Amino acid sequence: MNALRMNAFVRTLPARPWIWSFIGAAIVFLASLLITGGAGAGGIVVAALSLASFAVVVGMGQMFVMSLGPGNVDLSLPANIGLASAIAMKVMNGSDSMIAAGIVAALASGMLIGLINYGLIRTLRIPPIIATLSTSFIVQSIDISYGRGLQVKPPPGFAGFTDLRLLGLPVFVLVIIVASIIAAIVLGRTIFGRSVLAIGQNMRAAWLAGIKVQRIRAVTYVLCSALGGLSGALLAAYFRGSSTDIGNEYLLMSIAVVVIGGTSVAGGRANLPGLWGAALFLVLLQVMLNTFGADASVRLVTTGFVIIAVITAAGGRVAER
Amino acid sequence: MSSTASARPVNRTSPARWFDLSPTLLRTALPFVSLALMLAAIGWLNPRAISYMGFNLMLSLAIPVALATIAQMFVITVNELDLSAGFFISFIASVSVTMLHDTPLLGIAVIAGAVFVYAAIGALIHLRNLPSIVVTLGMAFVWQGLALMVLPQPGGKAPAWLQSFMAVHVPFVPFPIVAAAAIALVVHLALMKTSYGAVLRGIGGNQAAVARAGWSILHAKVLAFTLAGVFGVLSALTLVGLSTAGDANIGAGYTLLAIAGVILGGGEFMGGRVSAMGAVAGALTLTLASASLLSFMHIPTDWQTGANGVILIVVLALRAMIERRPK
Numbered sequence: 001m002n003a004l005r006m007n008a009f010v011r012t013l014p015a016r017p018w019i020w021s022f023i024g025a026a027i028v029f030l031a032s033l034l035i036t037g038g039a040g041a042g043g044i045v046v047a048a049l050s051l052a053s054f055a056v057v058v059g060m061g062q063m064f065v066m067s068l069g070p071g072n073v074d075l076s077l078p079a080n081i082g083l084a085s086a087i088a089m090k091v092m093n094g095s096d097s098m099i100a101a102g103i104v105a106a107l108a109s110g111m112l113i114g115l116i117n118y119g120l121i122r123t124l125r126i127p128p129i130i131a132t133l134s135t136s137f138i139v140q141s142i143d144i145s146y147g148r149g150l151q152v153k154p155p156p157g158f159a160g161f162t163d164l165r166l167l168g169l170p171v172f173v174l175v176i177i178v179a180s181i182i183a184a185i186v187l188g189r190t191i192f193g194r195s196v197l198a199i200g201q202n203m204r205a206a207w208l209a210g211i212k213v214q215r216i217r218a219v220t221y222v223l224c225s226a227l228g229g230l231s232g233a234l235l236a237a238y239f240r241g242s243s244t245d246i247g248n249e250y251l252l253m254s255i256a257v258v259v260i261g262g263t264s265v266a267g268g269r270a271n272l273p274g275l276w277g278a279a280l281f282l283v284l285l286q287v288m289l290n291t292f293g294a295d296a297s298v299r300l301v302t303t304g305f306v307i308i309a310v311i312t313a314a315g316g317r318v319a320e321r
Numbered sequence: 322m323s324s325t326a327s328a329r330p331v332n333r334t335s336p337a338r339w340f341d342l343s344p345t346l347l348r349t350a351l352p353f354v355s356l357a358l359m360l361a362a363i364g365w366l367n368p369r370a371i372s373y374m375g376f377n378l379m380l381s382l383a384i385p386v387a388l389a390t391i392a393q394m395f396v397i398t399v400n401e402l403d404l405s406a407g408f409f410i411s412f413i414a415s416v417s418v419t420m421l422h423d424t425p426l427l428g429i430a431v432i433a434g435a436v437f438v439y440a441a442i443g444a445l446i447h448l449r450n451l452p453s454i455v456v457t458l459g460m461a462f463v464w465q466g467l468a469l470m471v472l473p474q475p476g477g478k479a480p481a482w483l484q485s486f487m488a489v490h491v492p493f494v495p496f497p498i499v500a501a502a503a504i505a506l507v508v509h510l511a512l513m514k515t516s517y518g519a520v521l522r523g524i525g526g527n528q529a530a531v532a533r534a535g536w537s538i539l540h541a542k543v544l545a546f547t548l549a550g551v552f553g554v555l556s557a558l559t560l561v562g563l564s565t566a567g568d569a570n571i572g573a574g575y576t577l578l579a580i581a582g583v584i585l586g587g588g589e590f591m592g593g594r595v596s597a598m599g600a601v602a603g604a605l606t607l608t609l610a611s612a613s614l615l616s617f618m619h620i621p622t623d624w625q626t627g628a629n630g631v632i633l634i635v636v637l638a639l640r641a642m643i644e645r646r647p648k
Contacts, residue, residue, distance in 0.1 A: 071590065073454070075577070120634065124641045127590050129402075133577055134633040141627025148623070252404075255458055265452040297473070300466030307459030312449055 020310065021260050021277030025284050032288035044287055046170060050162075050238065052279035053176040055250070055257050057231040059275045060183050061224030062254040065128070067187075068220055069200040069267030076132040077228045077254055079139035080113045081247025084232025086147025089154060089242040096157035103233050110229020113139055114222035121221070122214065128221075143244050154237045162238045172234065177276075184272035196220055200267030256282060256303075260310050282306070347643045352586045352599040355636050356606045363609065366617040373495055380497035381487070383608035385410075385560035387501055389575045390582035390604040391508050391597065392552035397583055398512070398595050399524045399545045401446065401453035406553055406579055408464035409435070410572030413557035415468045418477025418567030425480070436550035443546025447539050461576070468569040475568040479561040487562030501601050508597035521545055525593020574626075581633050582607055587640075606632060 029048075033041055058077055065074045084106035092102035113135060120131035153159070164171040187193035195216045198206040207213045228247070236242040259265060260281065261274025282303060289299045363379070364371040370379060389410060396403040413432060421428030442460060446453050491499050512518035520541050523531040532538050556575070561567055584590075585606060586599030610632045611625040620628075 120637075124634070124637045125644075126584075126637050126641075129580070129590065130584050130633070130637065133581060134630045134637075136577070137581075137626040137630030137633065141624045141630070144626075145621070145623040252458055252461055255454070259452075259455045259458075265455060295469075297466040297469035300462045300469065302466075304459045304462030304464075304466065307462065308445075308456055311451055311455045311459070312445065 019277075020314070021262070021274055021281045024306075024310075025277055025281040028281060028284040028288050032284065032291050035288070035291050042168065044284075046168075048280060048283045048287055049173045050170055052276065052283045053173045054231055054235060054238070055253050055279040055283065056180055056275050057176055057227055057234070058247075058250045058254040059257040059261070059279060060180060060272070061227035063258045063261070063263050063270050063272070063275060064187070064196060064220050065224045066255075066258055066263060066265065067196050067200045067267055067270040068217060069203060070265070072128045072200075072267065073255065074117065074132045074221070074224050074228075075129060075251065076113055076117060076136035076139060076225070078245075078247040078249075078251045079136045079143055080110055080225055080228040081232040081235065081250055082147065082242075082244045083113075083139055083143040084109050084229035085236035085242035085246050086143060086150050086232075086244070088233035089150060089152040089236050090147075092152070092155050092158065094153055094155050096155045099155055099158045102155075102158075103230070106229040106233035107226050108229070110225040110227070110232070111222050112225075113228070114225030115218075117225065118218045118221040121217075140244075147242055147244050150242055153241055158237045159240060162234070180272055180276065187270055187272060192216065192219065197268050197270065200264075200269070202268075253282070256307050260307065262314070344643050348587060348640060349596065349599070351636065351640060351643070352596070352602040352606070355585070355632070355639075356602045356609075359606050359609045359614065359632075363613055363617060366614075370613065370617065373493075376495035376498060377490075379609060379613045380495065380501070380605065381563055382612065383605045384487075384497055384500050384504075385556045385563070386575070386578060386582065386608050387504055387601045387604035388552050388556035388559060389572070389579040390586070390600045391504060392549040392556060393576075393579035394508075394583045394586075394588060394595050394597065394600045395521070395545045395548040395552070396453070397525075397580075397588055397590060398521045398593050399542055400528070400591055400593070401443075401542075401545070402580070402590070403457045403546075403549060404454060404576055405457040405460035405464055406549070407572045407574060407576035408461045408468065409439070409550070409553045410557045410560065410575050411569055412464040412468040412471070413554050414561045414567045414571045415472035415477070415569055417483070417558055417561045418479050419471055422478050422480045432554055436547060436554060439550030439553070440543050440547040443542045443544075444539060446546075447542040465569070465573075472567055472569050475566065477567040479565045479567070483558055483562035484565055487559060501605060505598045505601040508601075512595070512597055517541070517544065522593035522595070525591070525595075578607060578629070579604075581629060585633060585636055606636075 029044070032044060036044075058081070062074055062077065065072050087109050088102040088106040091105040092098045117128070117132050117135050120126065120134060121128050124131070162170065162172055166174060185193075187196070195206065195211045198209065198211055199213055199216060203213060228250075231250075232242075232247060235246050239246065257275050257278040260278035261276075262271040262278075263269060263274065285303060285306060286299050289302055294302075360371065369375060389406060393403055393406055396406075413435060416428055416431050416435075419428075420431055438460075442456060445451065446456050489496050512522065520531060520536050521544070523534075523536075524538060524541050524545075528538060531541070557572065560571060564571065582603040583595065583600050585603030586596050586601070587603075588595040588600060607629050610628045615622065615624060615628055
């Protein structure tokens with residue numbers, strides 16, 4: 001019975017796009033090991049896991065939002081991350097006793113942005129892309145005005161937390177792994193998660209089935225922005241300070257990890273393990289190209305082609321309606 | 322819902338008031354009303370700005386924005402979205418200040434090749450039934466990388482003919498206004514009065530119906546993306562003509578700005594509902610809001626993008642009010 005099930009699982013593996021992201025990550029990792037002759041493997045793993053975990057935190061939020069159905073995407077994440085990084089640093093003001101307050105402030109700033117996003121979507125009945133775009137424009141300006149030239153270093157305790165190791169792995173990476181397992185359970189096993197997916201499959205059917213569609217959508221947007229705020233604080237600790245463009249790469253990155261990770265752009269289908277696979281794949285790809293001595297332009301072009309190749313190979317959206 | 326609405330007596334408010342105008346008319350007029358209000362506000366703050374010279378200065382940067390907006394509009398017409406537009410403009414701008422300046426033939430070949438890539442992306446999206454957001458996201462990385470390869474450091478030099486073209490002075494009417502009107506008119510006629518324009522908009526409305534009527538969806542999508550590429554090139558050329566030098570990130574903000582312009586102009590993501598004239602008006606409004614209005618109000622430039630966000634929200638709120646008005 002169990003063997004049968006295992007067999008069925010293995011047979012369906014190629015049909016699961018996220019598998020390819022893990023295979024890709026493994027191939028890229030082995031390739032970079034071959035180049036370096038195995039030297040620095042530990043360092044590569046730690047660096048890749050750290051950077052991938054930031055992409056995963058932001059990607060989790062984006063994944064929940066994109067699962068709500070076509071057109072749902074949060075473009076305000078980069079601005080949100082930038083502002084939260086500045087707020088966290090300013091509230092902490094370099095003092096260990098204020099770490100918790102700073103994280104709460106970053107979360108609150110993110111959640112407020114999420115509420116505004118959803119408020120615009122709801123009251124103006126505009127596509128989420130436009131709502132989050134408008135918010136993004138405004139938040140970006142607030143961030144520039146508030147956070148530019150901010151020279152506050154993270155408190156030693158918070159910065160030290162990003163260096164803390166357990167079994168050779170950074171503790172914050174382990175925390176994010178646990179958080180993503182919780183998120184996977186929320187997605188697959190809770191009413192909230194199933195409601196998100198149901199709305200993504202067919203909003204009207206979900207509404208007829210008694211799901212409180214608008215409430216779920218509101219919670220999803222707030223959740224996504226809260227994760228953006230949190231990653232802003234974490235990034236500021238990791239990079240030893242806030243900056244207005246600290247979140248810039250996460251607009252494209254968050255969408256990329258979600259899609260390469262096997263989440264359907266059409267909504268209604270999400271995949272959490274795939275996020276890790278995709279994030280590791282993209283980060284390791286950068287690391288490998290780095291060891292090749294490729295400069296930023298080559299890394300960007302390669303990343304772009306890989307995204308297109310993966311989405312082309314994984315096939316298009318299946319007509320499901 | 323609609324049956325109860327139509328059962329109600331329609332003409333309860335007998336005196337004709339402005340809001341009794343048809344919602345469609347109000348909706349169409351909204352981008353132009355916004356632009357007029359913006360100009361009125363600027364004129365009130367600084368009367369001297371409303372002059373031949375003033376318009377030349379205030380609106381020159383609106384030309385590349387308007388062209389980028391039109392590019393995005395073609396893609397939105399066929400229900401797709403182009404996230405790579407800004408980086409494509411950066412790439413073309415980088416090519417213009419290097420190859421096009423030093424070896425014009427090579428520059429032209431590279432630019433033509435880039436437009437061909439745009440067309441191919443349209444074909445790929447249609448043939449493999451891929452989400453355009455993701456494919457153009459990938460292309461955003463590619464164009465960004467290519468722009469950096471061509472122009473690692475800001476610099477280069479725009480070809481002299483481009484600079485002199487952007488410095489043209491038309492008698493009586495400021496050049497940017499002439500250019501914007503010409504762009505809007507040409508694209509409007511192409512989209513609204515030609516059969517292929519109708520096919521493009523029809524695909525946005527109902528792709529299956531257009532296919533059943535015997536039109537090739539593949540050709541139409543390739544055409545939409547090719548036009549997007551061509552207008553992206555024009556946007557980049559006018560941009561370097563104005564800035565005289567290049568930067569691999571010169572167009573980075575244009576992706577989102579152009580989407581905002583299309584929506585401000587009355588376009589919608591779905592249904593092939595777009596307006597070329599509105600989109601150009603939207604682009605002008607955004608440019609005026611982020612640069613001229615703010616500086617005349619003595620608000621720091623930090624708030625440039627914020628002003629765009631506010632304009633977007635205000636106009637969309639007005640549109641929501643128009644559409645939700647009880648009939």
